[in-house]
Amino acid sequence: MMSKIPIMLEKIDGKNIDKEILRVAIIAELDAINLYEQMAGLTNDENLKAILLDIAKEEKTHVGEFQTLLLKLDAEQVEELKKGEEEVNEILGGD
Numbered sequence: 001m002m003s004k005i006p007i008m009l010e011k012i013d014g015k016n017i018d019k020e021i022l023r024v025a026i027i028a029e030l031d032a033i034n035l036y037e038q039m040a041g042l043t044n045d046e047n048l049k050a051i052l053l054d055i056a057k058e059e060k061t062h063v064g065e066f067q068t069l070l071l072k073l074d075a076e077q078v079e080e081l082k083k084g085e086e087e088v089n090e091i092l093g094g095d
Contacts, residue, residue, distance in 0.1 A: 019077075022070040029062045 012020045036056035040049045071078050 019070060019074050022066050022073070025066045026063055026070070029059045029066065032056070033059045033063070 033056045036052045036059065040052035040056070043049050043052070071081075
């Protein structure tokens, strides 16, 4: 579980700081999703499971928010995501 920022943000070039902050925020949200989904899988209490899964779903929305903003700031990331999608489609024989 992430409890502190995994990089030294003060050492990041000022023109890239916002992109790095967004990446760290995405990491934190993904970590939270994993935690909540793992705990949901462990509990036998259906009410607790429902709450944990609902919160995990909200964290997925947060990932989408941060990623949307990151893609507005980082054209290279947009291109690399497209390349990744193309590679997966090629391997899987998809569209």
